[in-house]
C-alpha cells in the first residue's frame with residue numbers, strides 16, 4: 258500500500274480552529290499539505306466571532322515544520338468565502354482540497370424552532386458548503402484535480418430529535434455531494450461525505466465521560482485523509498468515530514410493478530411488505546437509473562420488450 262502524502266497539495270479546512278477541523282488541519286499538514294485554517298471563532302450556537310482559534314492551530318502547524326495560514330471568514334457569507342479562496346490561491350498558488358467542516362447547532366423541537374434558527378443552521382452548514390465549493394469549482398475543474406469533503410451527520414442521515422434544522426442541512430449536503438461527484442468525475446474532482454461522531458465541544462454533555470477518550474477527533478481524521486487523498490473514492494458517505502469506519506448507502510428495493518385495476522392505493526398498502534423487501538435492493542448510479550428501471554419493469558409487466 259502506498260503511503261498517503263499531501264506534498265505539494267493545498268487544503269482549505271473550514272471551522273478548523275477547534276474539534277474535528279483542527280484535527281483534520283493538523284493531519285493534512287503532518288503529511289505535507291499547505292493548509293488554510295479557516296475559523297470564525299464562533300460559539301457552538303454560531304454567535305460571536307474573533308477568537309484566536311485559527312491562529313493557534315496555524316502556530317501548532319508551523320511549530321511542527323508545516324505551512325499554514327489563518328483565515329477568519331464566515332462561511333455563511335459568500336463574499337467572505339470568495340475572498341478566502343482568493344487569498345489561499347494568492348498565497349499558495351492553487352487549492353486541491355476542500356474540507357467543509359464548519360458547523361453550529363441551534364437545537365429545538367420543530368414546534369419551538371424559529372425560522373431564524375432554522376435558516377441560520379442551513380446558512381452555515383449547507384450554504385457555507387455551497388459557497389466554498391462554488392468558489393473553488395472552476396479552479397479545480399480547470400486544474401483537473403479536486404477533492405471535496407462535506408461533513409454530514411447521523412442526524413442528517415438517520416434523524417435526531419430536536420435537530421430539524423441541522424438534520425435538513427446535513428442531508429441536503431448529500432444531494433449536493435451526489436451531483437458534484439457526477440459533474441466532477443471527468444475533471445478528476447471527487448466529492449465525498451464524512452459522517453463523524455466525536456468528543457468535541459459540540460457533543461459536550463451528550464457523551465458519557467468514560468467514552469470521551471474513545472471518541473477523540475484524531476480517531477476520525479485518518480478517514481478524512483483517505484477521502485481527500487490521491488486515491489480517494491467519490492460519492493461515498495464514510496462514517497467514522499472511535500476508530501470505526503463504515504459506509505452509509507442509499508438503496509432502492511426491487512419493488513413491485515402494478516397496472517390496470519391493481520394500480521390503486523389499496524394494492525400499494527396491501528403489498529407494502531414486498532415493496533420494502535430488501536432482497537435484490539440496488540444502489541442507483543444516478544437519477545435516470547431509477548427511471549430506466551421503472552420503464553423496463555413496466556414494459557416487462559406488459560410483455561413489451
Ligand code: NAD
Pocket residue numbers: 271272273274275276277278295296297298299300301303310330331332333357358359360361381385408409410411452453454455456457458459460
Ligand atoms: P466544534 O464546535 O468543535 O467546531 C466547529 C468549528 O466551526 C468551531 O471552531 C467554530 O468556530 C467554527 N465555525 C462555526 N461557524 C462558523 C462559520 N460560520 N464560519 C467559519 N467557522 C465557523 O464542532 P465539531 O464537533 O468539531 O464539528 C465539526 C463538524 O462536524 C460540524 O460540521 C459538525 O456539525 C460535524 N459533526 C460533528 C459531530 C460530533 O460528534 N462532534 C457529529 C456529526 C457531525
